[in-house]
Amino acid sequence: METMKILGVDPGYGLCGFAVLTKEKGDMKLETFGVIKTKPNTNFADRLLEIANDFKAILAQHKPDVVSIEDLFFVQNVTTGIQVAQVRGVLILLAHEHGAQIVEPKPVEIKQCFTGNGRAKKPDMKKMAQMMFKLEKAPKLDDGVDAIAAAFYAGQNLDFIPNK
Numbered sequence: 001m002e003t004m005k006i007l008g009v010d011p012g013y014g015l016c017g018f019a020v021l022t023k024e025k026g027d028m029k030l031e032t033f034g035v036i037k038t039k040p041n042t043n044f045a046d047r048l049l050e051i052a053n054d055f056k057a058i059l060a061q062h063k064p065d066v067v068s069i070e071d072l073f074f075v076q077n078v079t080t081g082i083q084v085a086q087v088r089g090v091l092i093l094l095a096h097e098h099g100a101q102i103v104e105p106k107p108v109e110i111k112q113c114f115t116g117n118g119r120a121k122k123p124d125m126k127k128m129a130q131m132m133f134k135l136e137k138a139p140k141l142d143d144g145v146d147a148i149a150a151a152f153y154a155g156q157n158l159d160f161i162p163n164k
Contacts, residue, residue, distance in 0.1 A: 004158075005031075007064035007100070008151025010143045011088045013047050014038060016055075017143030020062045021151040028155045030133040031062070033144045044083060052090050059098045067095035068103040068154035070110060070146060103154045107146075113156055114149040125149060 003024045010017035019033035036054040038047040069091055072084060095102050105113075112118035115128050125145045126138040132152070139145045 004066065004155070005062060005064045006066045006068060006151045006154045007058065007062060007095075008147040008149065008154065009067060009069040009091055010146035010150060011069060011084055011091060012143060013044065013051065013083050013087050014040060015141065015143040016051055016087065016091075017141065017145070017147035018055075018058055019144065019147035019151045020058075020064065021148075021155055023155045028152065030135075030148065033139065033148050035141055035143050048086060048090060051087060052094060055091055055094055059094060059100075064095075064098070064100050066103060066154050066158060067091075067098075067100045068105060068150040069095070070150050071104045071106045073107050101158070103158065105150065105153045105157075110146070110149045110153045113153045 003022060006021045006023060008019040008021065014037070016036040017033070018036065020031040022029045022031055036051050038050050069088060072081065072088065092102055108118040111120040111125070114120070115124050117124065122142050122145070125142070129135065129145050129148050130138040133148070139148070
């Protein structure tokens with residue numbers, strides 16, 4: 001199997017987590033992770049554009065073969081759910097235009113794969129990311145950790161041969 005580059009995404013419009021993993025011969029290496037951050041009092045359309053532009057830059061820089069974007073789960077605030085769905089739509093479109101294979105795992109699937117517990121809490125996710133990728137400190141932002149876990153899910157569940 002050749003090298004596979006995976007971009008994991010935890011979609012959101014205030015903070016949108018991303019992580020890049022490289023998988024080679026079954027080993028996964030965390031290249032980078034972080035968040036795309038937008039200002040709370042900004043028009044939603046402007047926030048969407050900012051996320052899209054930042055995501056395009058991440059795609060151009062890292063050239064992922066696969067984009068693993070967390071699927072929506074039940075949300076209590078319908079407005080928030082709709083806005084996150086709009087972010088997901090933009091990101092999926094951009095990943096598709098980039099030519100990446102798109103994976104959309106559910107949060108419970110990601111947690112089960114990453115920690116062995118589909119109901120894992122945020123501290124468990126952070127600790128697992130720190131241990132698995134030998135990070136000095138556990139990541140601070142949940143969104144970045146969720147993106148790492150989404151990328152890991154794709155790396156564990158795909159037998160993918162790059163077509164580039």
